[in-house]
Amino acid sequence: MLETRNLDKRFGAVHVTRDVSIKLERGERRVILGPNGAGKTTLFNQLVGELTPDKGSVHLAGVDVTDLPVAKRTRQGLSRSYQKNTLFDGLTVAENLGLAAAIHTSNATRIWSDSLARPEVQEIVQDVANQVQVLPYLQARVSEISYGVRRQLEVGVALATRPKVLLMDEPTSGVGPEMAKGFHRLLNDLPRDLTVLIIEHDMDLAFDVADTITVLNYGEVVFDGQPEAARGSKLLKEIYLGSWEDA
Ligand SMILES: Nc1ncnc2c1ncn2[C@@H]1O[C@H](COP(=O)(O)OP(=O)(O)O)[C@@H](O)[C@H]1O
Ligand SMILES: [Mg+2]
Numbered sequence: 001m002l003e004t005r006n007l008d009k010r011f012g013a014v015h016v017t018r019d020v021s022i023k024l025e026r027g028e029r030r031v032i033l034g035p036n037g038a039g040k041t042t043l044f045n046q047l048v049g050e051l052t053p054d055k056g057s058v059h060l061a062g063v064d065v066t067d068l069p070v071a072k073r074t075r076q077g078l079s080r081s082y083q084k085n086t087l088f089d090g091l092t093v094a095e096n097l098g099l100a101a102a103i104h105t106s107n108a109t110r111i112w113s114d115s116l117a118r119p120e121v122q123e124i125v126q127d128v129a130n131q132v133q134v135l136p137y138l139q140a141r142v143s144e145i146s147y148g149v150r151r152q153l154e155v156g157v158a159l160a161t162r163p164k165v166l167l168m169d170e171p172t173s174g175v176g177p178e179m180a181k182g183f184h185r186l187l188n189d190l191p192r193d194l195t196v197l198i199i200e201h202d203m204d205l206a207f208d209v210a211d212t213i214t215v216l217n218y219g220e221v222v223f224d225g226q227p228e229a230a231r232g233s234k235l236l237k238e239i240y241l242g243s244w245e246d247a
Helices: 040-048 070-075 093-105 119-131 147-159 177-188 203-209 227-232 234-239
Strands: 002-011 014-024 029-033 055-060 078-081 165-169 195-199 212-217 220-225
Touching (some): 002 040, 014 212, 014 220, 029 203, 040 195, 093 119, 119 147, 147 165, 177 203, 195 203, 203 227, 212 227, 212 234, 220 227
Parallel strands (some): 029 195
Antiparallel strands (some): 002 014, 212 220
16 A cells, blocks of 8 residues: 655765665554654655655555655545644634645635535544544634644544545654553554554554554664564664663
């Protein structure tokens, strides 16, 4: 469903993505682990089209999308929730979801004020709000909701485009343990045919939701396989300097 072939990227002298080849089957949940600066976010940026790789290619459902801009990749089913906040603070939760849904369900390049009232848009808003558990906050402005609810809404905004592949960059960063647990449940409840790729530093979350794990270190894939095998790997223990046992 999502594949990279020999993806390579340098920023000047820094080699941030080294010959990365990964392949996700339909419905697969994969977690990308790796220390800070390993190149995880840079890899995501190349997947979604915000960065152009120096070499290699990105394939979505069998189609080479390496040269497609972000918006076209979104239309083809690749959606991302951001590590940094990208919500419209002055709009309500429902409006944020509605905008994402409206862009997806129309071919228009502009959204009109009545777009959000369309029944197909409203259906997506309700459905997604239920999935990410923000139904009680639909009429609240984003500026009024808690940090944790914002993080859930960000996933909702990504889901509102009805993706085939959902990418999440550290969805639980900055939320407390209770909220993180809620996130595990939320992720495990997503439709099984949705392919999910998550960057995560929380080992518990990684092992709880992952079918497969990829570990990046200095831009290179150093592990690719089952979570059980990852736990036993000496190399990974070294990379995480013992934090593995504490996780
Ligand atoms: N736009 C950029 N220009 C130059 N260097 C960058 C840029 N973006 C990221 N880097 C560098 O690339 C490396 C990987 O960063 P990043 O992908 O954000 O890592 P991670 O998400 O794994 O923490 C870091 O050394 C970072 O400083
Ligand atoms: Mg990052």
